[in-house]
Amino acid sequence: MKRxxxxxxxxxxxxxxxxxxxxxxxxxxxxxxxxxxxxPEQLAAIFPMPLLEQEMSQEREIAIPEEILDVYAMxxxxxxxxxxxxxxxxGTPAKIFYKHEGVSPPGSHxxxxxxxxxxxxxxxGIKRLATETGAGQWGSALAFGCCLFxxxxxxxxxxxxxxxxxxxxxxxxxxxxxxxxxPSPDTPAGRQVLKxxxxxxxxxxxxxxxxxxxAVHRDDTNYSLGSVLNHVLLHQTVIGLETQxxxxxxxxxxxxxxxxxxxxxxxxxxxxxxxxxxxGGKQLRMIAVEPEACPTITRxxxxxxxGDMAQTTPLLAMHTLGHxxxxxxxxxxxxxxxxxxxxxxxxxxxGLVEPRACQQLECFEAAVTFARTxxxxxxxxxxxxxxxxxxxxxxxxxxxxxxxxxxxxxxHGFFDMSAYDDxxxxxxxxxxxxxxxxxxAWDEIRDLPKx
Amino acid sequence: MKRxxxxxxxxxxxxxxxxxxxxxxxxxxxxxxxxxxxxPEQLAAIFPMPLLEQEMSQEREIAIPEEILDVYAMxxxxxxxxxxxxxxxxGTPAKIFYKHEGVSPPGSHxxxxxxxxxxxxxxxGIKRLATETGAGQWGSALAFGCCLFxxxxxxxxxxxxxxxxxxxxxxxxxxxxxxxxxPSPDTPAGRQVLKxxxxxxxxxxxxxxxxxxxAVHRDDTNYSLGSVLNHVLLHQTVIGLETQxxxxxxxxxxxxxxxxxxxxxxxxxxxxxxxxxxxGGKQLRMIAVEPEACPTITRxxxxxxxGDMAQTTPLLAMHTLGHxxxxxxxxxxxxxxxxxxxxxxxxxxxGLVEPRACQQLECFEAAVTFARTxxxxxxxxxxxxxxxxxxxxxxxxxxxxxxxxxxxxxxHGFFDMSAYDDxxxxxxxxxxxxxxxxxxAWDEIRDLPKx
Numbered sequence: 001m002k003r004x005x006x007x008x009x010x011x012x013x014x015x016x017x018x019x020x021x022x023x024x025x026x027x028x029x030x031x032x033x034x035x036x037x038x039x040p041e042q043l044a045a046i047f048p049m050p051l052l053e054q055e056m057s058q059e060r061e062i063a064i065p066e067e068i069l070d071v072y073a074m075x076x077x078x079x080x081x082x083x084x085x086x087x088x089x090x091g092t093p094a095k096i097f098y099k100h101e102g103v104s105p106p107g108s109h110x111x112x113x114x115x116x117x118x119x120x121x122x123x124x125g126i127k128r129l130a131t132e133t134g135a136g137q138w139g140s141a142l143a144f145g146c147c148l149f150x151x152x153x154x155x156x157x158x159x160x161x162x163x164x165x166x167x168x169x170x171x172x173x174x175x176x177x178x179x180x181x182x183p184s185p186d187t188p189a190g191r192q193v194l195k196x197x198x199x200x201x202x203x204x205x206x207x208x209x210x211x212x213x214x215a216v217h218r219d220d221t222n223y224s225l226g227s228v229l230n231h232v233l234l235h236q237t238v239i240g241l242e243t244q245x246x247x248x249x250x251x252x253x254x255x256x257x258x259x260x261x262x263x264x265x266x267x268x269x270x271x272x273x274x275x276x277x278x279x280g281g282k283q284l285r286m287i288a289v290e291p292e293a294c295p296t297i298t299r300x301x302x303x304x305x306x307g308d309m310a311q312t313t314p315l316l317a318m319h320t321l322g323h324x325x326x327x328x329x330x331x332x333x334x335x336x337x338x339x340x341x342x343x344x345x346x347x348x349x350x351g352l353v354e355p356r357a358c359q360q361l362e363c364f365e366a367a368v369t370f371a372r373t374x375x376x377x378x379x380x381x382x383x384x385x386x387x388x389x390x391x392x393x394x395x396x397x398x399x400x401x402x403x404x405x406x407x408x409x410x411x412h413g414f415f416d417m418s419a420y421d422d423x424x425x426x427x428x429x430x431x432x433x434x435x436x437x438x439x440x441a442w443d444e445i446r447d448l449p450k451x
Numbered sequence: 452m453k454r455x456x457x458x459x460x461x462x463x464x465x466x467x468x469x470x471x472x473x474x475x476x477x478x479x480x481x482x483x484x485x486x487x488x489x490x491p492e493q494l495a496a497i498f499p500m501p502l503l504e505q506e507m508s509q510e511r512e513i514a515i516p517e518e519i520l521d522v523y524a525m526x527x528x529x530x531x532x533x534x535x536x537x538x539x540x541x542g543t544p545a546k547i548f549y550k551h552e553g554v555s556p557p558g559s560h561x562x563x564x565x566x567x568x569x570x571x572x573x574x575x576g577i578k579r580l581a582t583e584t585g586a587g588q589w590g591s592a593l594a595f596g597c598c599l600f601x602x603x604x605x606x607x608x609x610x611x612x613x614x615x616x617x618x619x620x621x622x623x624x625x626x627x628x629x630x631x632x633x634p635s636p637d638t639p640a641g642r643q644v645l646k647x648x649x650x651x652x653x654x655x656x657x658x659x660x661x662x663x664x665x666a667v668h669r670d671d672t673n674y675s676l677g678s679v680l681n682h683v684l685l686h687q688t689v690i691g692l693e694t695q696x697x698x699x700x701x702x703x704x705x706x707x708x709x710x711x712x713x714x715x716x717x718x719x720x721x722x723x724x725x726x727x728x729x730x731g732g733k734q735l736r737m738i739a740v741e742p743e744a745c746p747t748i749t750r751x752x753x754x755x756x757x758g759d760m761a762q763t764t765p766l767l768a769m770h771t772l773g774h775x776x777x778x779x780x781x782x783x784x785x786x787x788x789x790x791x792x793x794x795x796x797x798x799x800x801x802g803l804v805e806p807r808a809c810q811q812l813e814c815f816e817a818a819v820t821f822a823r824t825x826x827x828x829x830x831x832x833x834x835x836x837x838x839x840x841x842x843x844x845x846x847x848x849x850x851x852x853x854x855x856x857x858x859x860x861x862x863h864g865f866f867d868m869s870a871y872d873d874x875x876x877x878x879x880x881x882x883x884x885x886x887x888x889x890x891x892a893w894d895e896i897r898d899l900p901k902x
Contacts, residue, residue: 003525007456074453074454085599147823167868167869174875175822175823372627375525414622420621
C-alpha cells in the first residue's frame with residue numbers, strides 16, 4: 001500500500017487551535033503607536049470579526065462551517081503517499097511519506113485558508129478583498145476562493161515573480177481576479193518604493209503594505225493574508241489532522257515532520273497537531289526549512305516588528321530580518337518574507353521546532369530527483385522541505401535507523417517551470433547574504449519593543 | 452457525496468479489449484506496397500512484440516502486469532466527481548460527472564498508455580523511444596514513463612505548440628527527455644517539410660513521420676504512439692472500468708458519455724466499456740467531440756489512409772482528412788490530427804458513437820465557466836468535451852430530462868495558460884475550413900484502397 005486517500009466522510013469537521021495547549025502563551029500583537037496589546041476592534045477595519053475571533057481564540061477545536069467543508073470536498077482529504085521509489089533511490093532505511101497538497105485546484109495548500117477567508121468575509125458583508133502574493137500560490141488560491149463565493153479580488157504580486165511566473169497571473173485572471181505587479185503605482189506604499197528604487201524586484205513586505213493600504217482605503221474591501229497569522233495557520237491544520245488519521249491506516253507514526261517555511265503556514269498546518277502530541281510527551285522532531293537567501297528563523301532576531309515594509313501592520317513578536325529587508329530574487333518567492341508566523345517563532349523559541357536553512361541549488365537538485373522518482377514536479381518552495389528530507393534520510397542511512405519521515409508537499413511546480421529551465425541552463429546560483437545587510441535591516445527595529 | 456475515490460486495491464487488474472465484442476470486425480491495416488493485410492512481423496522493427504500482440508488480440512480481458520499497476524497506483528484510481536456547482540450554474544436537471552484524469556503526474560490521461568508502452572519496450576530490450584507530441588500531453592507522459600523505467604526518449608513536438616507551450620517542453624526535460632520542434636532538421640521527413648514550407652507550424656502527421664523515421668533508423672530505438680492504435684486505446688480502458696465501479700457506488704448509471712477526440716484515445720478509454728454495455732442492449736449515447744478546425748469524423752472520409760504525412764505507416768481504415776492536411780494552429784493541438792483511431796471510426800460508422808464538432812471560442816467560453824464553477828482549469832482539448840456537456844445539459848433543461856452525463860476530464864490546462872491569455876485578450880478566432888482545402892487533401896488519397 002503506497003497511498004491512503006480518505007473518503008469525503010472522513011474530512012475533519014474541526015480545525016485544531018494550539019493556543020490552549022501551548023506551554024507558554026503567545027506574546028500579544030502591539031499597537032505601534034501606544035505599545036499596548038491590540039484588540040480585535042482595532043483590526044476590524046480590514047478583517048471580518050469571525051476571523052479576528054479565531055485569531056485570538058482559546059478554544060481547542062473550532063468547527064468548520066458546512067459551506068467550507070463543501071468546498072474542501074472538491075479535493076480533500078488529500079492523499080498521504082509513501083515515496084517508495086525515492087526511498088529506494090536514496091538507499092535509506094527511512095520510510096518517507098508526503099502529504100500531497102498539490103492536488104487542490106490552485107495546486108497548493110493555500111486554498112485551505114483562502115476558501116475559509118473568502119467565506120467569512122462574504123458572510124460579513126464584504127464585497128472585495130485585497131491581498132499580496134509572492135510566487136502566486138496564495139494569489140491564485142484566493143482568486144479561486146473569491147470566485148466560488150462571489151467576491152472581487154485585487155492581487156499585488158511581487159514583481160520578480162510576476163515576471164518569472166506569468167502563468168500564475170493568467171490563472172488568477174481565469175478565476176476573475178485583478179492583478180498588478182508590486183511595487184505598483186496604485187498605492188502610496190508602492191509609489192514610494194518606485195520613487196526610491198525604480199527597478200525594485202519587490203518583496204512580500206512591500207506587497208503586504210500595498211494590499212493593506214488598498215483595504216484601509218475602501219469600505220467594501222478587506223485585507224486577506226495568506227500566512228503568518230494565527231487564523232491562517234488554524235485553517236491549515238486540516239492537513240495535519242488528516243495526516244494523523246492516514247498514518248493510523250498505515251499502522252505507523254512519524255518520527256520526523258518536515259515543512260518549508262516562508263510565513264509558516266504549510267509547515268504549521270502539518271506540524272501543529274503533531275506539536276500537540278510532542279507537548280503531550282511523544283518523541284518526535286519537527287523541522288522548519290527556509291532558504292539561506294531569507295534566513296528568518298536561522299539568522300533573524302526574535303523581536304517585535306512590523307509585518308510589512310511600510311509599517312502599516314501591528315507589531316508582531318516573531319523571528320524577523322527587519323521589515324525593510326528585501327531578499328534576493330530566488331525562485332522560491334513564497335519563502336521571501338522577512339518575518340515568520342508568531343506561532344512558528346514561538347515554537348522555535350520553545351525548542352519544539354528545529355529551524356534549518358538550505359541553498360537554492362541543493363533544493364533544485366532534490367526537486368529534480370523527486371520528480372524523476374516520484375513523478376511529481378515540486379514548487380521551488382516545496383523543494384526546501386524535500387532537501388531536508390534527503391538530509392534526514394541520509395542520516396537514517398548513516399545511523400542505520402528505520403525512522404518514519406513525513407513532509408508537506410505544499411505545491412506542484414507546474415507554474416514554476418521557468419525556474420527549472422534556469423536550473424538546467426545553470427543560470428541559478430546560491431546566495432550568501434552579507435552580514436552587513438542583515439545588520440542594516442536589524443538596526444531599524446532594535447528600538448521597537450522587546451518581546 | 453460529490454466525489455468517489457476508489458482505493459488502490461480497487462484498481463482494475465485487466466484492460467478491456469473490445470475486439471471480440473464488436474458486431475463487425477475491424478478492417479485490417481494494409482501494407483501500402485502490396486495492398487495486403489500487414490502482419491505483426493512487419494511492424495516489429497518499431498514496436499515490441501507484446502504491444503503488437505495486444506494490437507491484434509481477440510482476448511476480451513488482458514492482464515495488467517504488476518509493474519504497471521505499481522506505477523498506476525501513484526495516482527489511480529482517479530476520482531469521479533459530480534459537478535454540482537456547474538449543474539447549478541447551468542440550471543439543468545441533468546446530473547453531470549467528470550472522470551478527473553488531470554490528477555496524474557503529467558496532468559492528463561496519457562500516462563495510462565505511456566507507462567505501459569515504456570514497460571513493454573523495456574522488457575523487450577529496447578533502450579530508447581522516439582515519439583511525436585502535439586500540445587505536449589503525450590510527450591510529457593512518455594517522458595514520465597521512460598524516466599520511471601530507465602529508457603531514453605526523443606520527442607518531436609509540433610512547432611506551433613513548442614512555441615505556445617514552452618513549459619510542457621520544460622516538463623519533458625525535467626523528466627530527462629530530449630525534445631525538438633517538428634518539422635526538425637533531424638530527419639528526412641522534417642528536412643523535406645522545412646525545404647517546402649520553411650515556416651510550417653507543423654502537424655501531428657509530420658511529427659509522426661519524423662519519430663517513425665528516427666525509430667526505423669536506429670536499432671536500439673522503438674517508436675511509440677500516444678493515440679490511434681488499438682493497444683493505446685486498450686490501455687486507456689482503465690478509465691472507463693474505474694468509472695463503471697464508481698457509478699455503482701453513486702448508485703447511478705450514465706445516459707450520455709462524452710469525450711474529446713484527436714486520435715481518439717481519451718474518449719475511447721472512457722467509452723469502450725460503455726460501448727460494450729450498449730452493444731449488450733443498454734440505452735446510452737456516446738458523443739465524440741472534435742474541433743471544427745480539424746473535423747476528421749464530422750467532415751472527413753472513411754477510407755484507407757496513411758497515419759503520417761510522409762507515408763511511412765501502414766494504411767489504416769479510418770476517418771481521415773487526408774495525410775497531407777495541416778490544420779490551422781488552434782490551441783487544442785492535441786486534436787490537430789488528420790486521422791482518427793480505427794476503432795473510433797468503426798464505431799462511428801456502426802452508429803454506436805455520435806460525432807460532433809465545435810468551435811474554438813465556444814470551447815474556451817465553456818472552459819472558463821468550468822474553471823469558475825468547478826475550480827479546475829481544463830486543457831484546451833478537454834474544453835471540447837465540456838462544450839458538448841453544456842449542449843447536452845441545455846437539451847436536458849429544454850426537455851425537462853434528468854439524465855446523467857459523464858465526460859472525461861482528459862487533462863488540466865496549467866501548461867496552456869497562454870491560450871487563456873489569448874482568449875481573454877480576444878486574440879482567438881473560430882475557423883471555417885474552406886471546402887477546397889479538404890478536397891485537395893482528399894484528392895491525394897482517393898486512389899488508395901477502399902475499406
